[in-house]
Amino acid sequence: MVTPRLHPSLLPQLPSAVIRPLYDRAALRPGIVHLGVGAFQRAHLGVINEAAVVDTNDMSWGMVGVSLRRADTRDALQPQAGLYTVAVRDADEKGQPRELLQVIGNLLEVLVAPENPGAVLERLASVDTRIISLTVTEKGYCHDPATLALRWQDPDITHDLAHPLQPRSAIGMLVRGLALRHARGLAPVTLLSLDNLPANGCTLRGLVLAFAHRVAPALAEWIARDCTFPNSMVDRIVPRTTDEDRARTSERLGLEDAWPVLAEPFLEWVVEDRFAAGRPAWQAGGARFVERAEPYELLKLRMVNGTHSALSYLGVMAGWPTVDVAVAQPALRGYLLRLMTEEIEPTLPALPGLDVAAYRERLLARYANPALQHQTRQIAMDGSQKLPQRLLGSVRQRLASGGSIRLLALALAAWLHHLQGVDEAGRKFEIQDPQAAALADALALAHAAVTSAEPTLAAQQRTAAFCHGVPLFGELAASPVFVNAVARHWQRLSEDGVAATLGAL
Ligand code: CS2
Numbered sequence: 001m002v003t004p005r006l007h008p009s010l011l012p013q014l015p016s017a018v019i020r021p022l023y024d025r026a027a028l029r030p031g032i033v034h035l036g037v038g039a040f041q042r043a044h045l046g047v048i049n050e051a052a053v054v055d056t057n058d059m060s061w062g063m064v065g066v067s068l069r070r071a072d073t074r075d076a077l078q079p080q081a082g083l084y085t086v087a088v089r090d091a092d093e094k095g096q097p098r099e100l101l102q103v104i105g106n107l108l109e110v111l112v113a114p115e116n117p118g119a120v121l122e123r124l125a126s127v128d129t130r131i132i133s134l135t136v137t138e139k140g141y142c143h144d145p146a147t148l149a150l151r152w153q154d155p156d157i158t159h160d161l162a163h164p165l166q167p168r169s170a171i172g173m174l175v176r177g178l179a180l181r182h183a184r185g186l187a188p189v190t191l192l193s194l195d196n197l198p199a200n201g202c203t204l205r206g207l208v209l210a211f212a213h214r215v216a217p218a219l220a221e222w223i224a225r226d227c228t229f230p231n232s233m234v235d236r237i238v239p240r241t242t243d244e245d246r247a248r249t250s251e252r253l254g255l256e257d258a259w260p261v262l263a264e265p266f267l268e269w270v271v272e273d274r275f276a277a278g279r280p281a282w283q284a285g286g287a288r289f290v291e292r293a294e295p296y297e298l299l300k301l302r303m304v305n306g307t308h309s310a311l312s313y314l315g316v317m318a319g320w321p322t323v324d325v326a327v328a329q330p331a332l333r334g335y336l337l338r339l340m341t342e343e344i345e346p347t348l349p350a351l352p353g354l355d356v357a358a359y360r361e362r363l364l365a366r367y368a369n370p371a372l373q374h375q376t377r378q379i380a381m382d383g384s385q386k387l388p389q390r391l392l393g394s395v396r397q398r399l400a401s402g403g404s405i406r407l408l409a410l411a412l413a414a415w416l417h418h419l420q421g422v423d424e425a426g427r428k429f430e431i432q433d434p435q436a437a438a439l440a441d442a443l444a445l446a447h448a449a450v451t452s453a454e455p456t457l458a459a460q461q462r463t464a465a466f467c468h469g470v471p472l473f474g475e476l477a478a479s480p481v482f483v484n485a486v487a488r489h490w491q492r493l494s495e496d497g498v499a500a501t502l503g504a505l
Pocket residue numbers: 196234235236237238304305308309378379380386
């Protein structure tokens with residue numbers, strides 16, 4: 001028998017344990033346009049927004065999703081009228097996997113920008129739209145993560161300057177949408193970044209204003225004066241959905257869901273309460289509104305994402321496929337604990353009420369969640385866009401205060417080690433990074449730069465050449481303390497492997 005597709009008309013058939021939208025979906029109107037409607041958005045903002053709709057019954061905050069590249073999410077969700085399932089997974093006290101299913105109803109439609117950029121622009125410039133939110137990942141900002149400047153030479157940015165009516169980049173799309181709003185005399189909106197960038201709102205604002213200024217200075221002035229860009233810290237682990245997840249969720253629903261998303265139970269969102277045209281009651285879904293999100297962002301990016309990146313490069317090379325397998329290695333777990341306590345925590349701003357020891361322990365417990373199967377390869381992607389905010393900020397602060405960077409340097413050396421694209425068992429893997437070609441060139445030049453036959457000196461020469469060849473390190477490339485610390489670990493990782501390097505700490 002063919003399993004029927006998840007659909008609003010079939011919601012009453014769902015097993016009673018599945019949470020579902022009980023409000024009048026037909027009355028829900030779109031108030032939010034979200035660029036980058038991927039798994040993270042659907043398991044984070046989508047869930048929080050659902051709670052707000054349920055709690056207040058305010059029907060003006062439905063969501064329109066926009067995919068900036070592919071049609072796959074739209075193709076999967078359109079036959080389901082936008083419904084999708086969030087499977088929250090962990091293990092009980094006995095280690096048995098458990099799962100809570102919720103069907104989310106506030107996503108009304110998904111637009112595919114390359115198919116019809118005009119439809120996206122019209123949606124951005126609609127009177128109903130009051131918030132434009134984004135999860136386009138680090139590389140989606142077309143900026144240099146080290147300097148935060150827009151990369152004017154990025155092909156999508158040059159395209160969007162030349163073809164303003166068919167924008168491809170998030171920044172080009174936003175500016176054109178705002179230009180239409182401005183020309184039509186419509187109200188300003190809130191532009192809300194939910195990406196893992198420091199000062200994500202300020203960063204987005206800087207990029208939008210830079211582009212808008214090129215288009216029309218008066219537009220840039222209007223945006224700067226009337227639109228708002230709250231900073232926010234987002235946290236929820238959302239692994240990529242596999243075919244097995246699809247099959248399992250569909251079986252439990254008794255209806256086929258072509259694209260469920262999975263998540264851990266933990267969810268955090270700390271947002272600055274600066275909204276130009278109102279907002280949903282997101283506190284109903286666990287959002288915390290604050291005046292300044294920056295300290296929370298630093299805490300999260302350095303502790304969570306910093307250790308995540310460290311464990312992913314070591315894990316990929318050692319052959320630990322998932323995060324739970326990696327943190328089950330006593331040497332790696334010990335390393336992460338020391339990395340946090342000795343070198344990351346001393347760099348964090350004071351946060352009243354934060355119990356940092358509890359935060360650290362809870363993080364390791366989140367990583368140990370056996371039900372997520374979060375791939376170390378997935379986290380290892382796009383390192384060139386991630387490392388500055390995840391690790392290099394801590395490094396700079398430690399160097400400035402004269403603290404040791406030995407443990408941080410190992411995380412960076414692990415990234416270098418993994419760039420060779422072959423793990424310790426000889427398995428090849430692809431380096432997925434927008435700068436992959438430039439990184440491969442820098443690596444080849446680094447190896448060619450070695451003139452010394454003495455191993456320690458050779459490692460230092462190689463590391464210095466690499467760091468000089470890759471803009472993301474900035475002035476750190478000229479710091480002998482930094483270069484030599486990374487060089488020592490890189491040499492050891494290459495000669496003895498991950499286990500021996502961790503053991504020697
Ligand atoms: C991860 C993040 O893939 C990655 O780079 O570090 O997506 C991480 O899972 C989330 O930021 C957790 O909030």
